[in-house]
Amino acid sequence: MCVTDQEKGTVRAVERALDILLCFSGTEMELGLSEIAKRVGLHKSTVHRLLASLETKGFIRRHPQTDKYRLGWSVLELVSNVYQSDDLASIVVPEMTHLRDEVGETISLYIRIGKERIRTQAVESNQPVRRVANIGQRLPLYVGASGKVLLAWSDPQLVQEVIQDPAWPRDLSKKEFKAALVKTRENGYAISIEEREPGAAAVAVPIFGRDKQIVAALSVSGPVDRFTPEAVERFIPAARNTAQLISKMLTR
Template structure:
């Protein structure tokens, strides 16, 4: 593993991590001495980090401090962990009621990432696990997030996806998928009907933040044999209520209906 690490990125990370243990501001000389690197090497790394917003220079003494980009990233990570904390009791309640596996995912770089998973009493051996990434075009959670993107962003995401086929039921035609996403938007929930794994059915609903942007999704997964139309109707209502509850706690205000 170690031989595959990129030295320049390792050194850049070392520079950033110095600020965890030392003063709030460090000079090029300070960093050079502490890391045992030449000033020229440190200068090049620092200028790159400064350009990308990870470091800022104090123009008075020419020392460096952590930049706002790290604050933004930290807030994003904190936001995700807050989401998990908020959603956890809702997920547990869902599992207790539905007796099936429930997932929570966040959206990142055109994929979803599972950040919470709680198995029901009849646990499934399925693809999902905490930390794993999954495609957005053929998972219930992915489609729930994709359907509520702005139209321009939806187009961009679909254009950048190869719409890979996982089963014979995976939608790989862009226009067909777009029509399907419009239906999801209308009904407020999505269904993965054996689209990523044969025999598996999943119902998902989107979660919104205080800006009204879709940031995550929650789902219930079960074998198709346990998800007939009556059961599907019950699960979809529970999933939507759970998603709405989490969204409300995240500060989302539902838009008033037009009279």
Template sequence: MTVDDDFDAGHIKSVSMTIRLLRELAASREPVGVSELARRVGESKARIHRHLVTLRDEGLLAQEAVGDRYRLGWVLFELGQAAAAQFDVAEVAAPALRALRSTTGLTVVLSQRAGDEIIITHTFDSENMIAVTVRSGLRVPAHGSAAGRVILAFMPDEDRKRILAKPLVKLSPHMMTSKTEIAGRVAEIRERHYDYAVNESQFGVCSIAAGIFDGAGNIAAAISVVGTELQMPMPPRGKLLEELLACAREISQALTSHRA
């Protein structure tokens, strides 16, 4: 392959393929073999094998002792830890989020914008024996969760309009995809500063989210409490909602002071 062959419309094809492979492995709970990865990305086994061997040799992937299955390697974990340290929102928010978990008994989640999507950057799982757990690193459409819609509501108008102009994917039967409904919900969020979701990510699971803002008044992240319908009567009200909003205000104030 020449340099020109590996370059297309401003993108280096081999780098794009590497990213696709890493994302496929990140989304898999178990190691994945060469044949399966080649099928998923629509490429030849020979090409995928070359990519995997290179990534393994660099420590980005690990290969099982027996067989040709691969999983993410420790170098990626180290890079992820370094990246997380650069997001001072998480550093500032962590004490308040742990306190919110303790007072509510629910799983607490920090989400941030990643392009046109929302990524769950940190989770503080409930310490109860039976609890809803959320996986860090999960990416969801901005319209597809309470936290995502909070961030959507307070991002720059032109960004929100561009995102909502695209076809909106429906990843679950209850995920909100009506643009009219989302526009109405965004207006409500801008008034009340929180949103909620029932059964959108998984049947029986609810969440309430509120925004975190920096010193300039820009949306920096969203925090959510996540639990079952039995734990979180909907629509949100009472002490749980008050605790969430108070936590969001506390983190926003701390973030402003931290960056001053």
């Protein structure tokens, strides 16, 4: 079968668009047109046309003040689908279910996308009063145990970008938050008590991938009145054991 010049051109355009998206696989949150063109080795006019197409489909967003580009919400939708796939679910959900049965609270799995975290899997508690976990929910990294875990093992540049974000709450001390990240890494877990919503508490631990980089945060969450010091002492080792097991399964 003969491939026409038009078809070849379409394939090249797709490859170039994918190359542009891959420019954002590092720690940089935003890139300018010139920087993207340099990285992919294309003229700025060509890159501008491709960026316009990606922006139309929601894969790229342009900051109106700086004219810099960042990944769009369509990427989140794709990633959410990947992490809810049958393959991953077959690995993590059974272990999350075992953990839920052991501690009696809701278990959630979070990944980081940019400066947000997204819940990709959840196994809710069987208790009448429980933490309701919505799959696909996006939350900031600066609030909650899982956010601290995802940041504590991330690049320092990302931590700085999160702290300098205009959305940073005025009543949240940046100095205390940095100290909390250090403590999280030293302890190997994070705890949050009514940080995101009244009456809720959580314990979170990291899950690592093949390259020893953090890939997700595993959390135990529920009503704050059930998160007594004695209960938390049970939750932490149980969550750690499950996270370590999932890490091993993901790196086989």
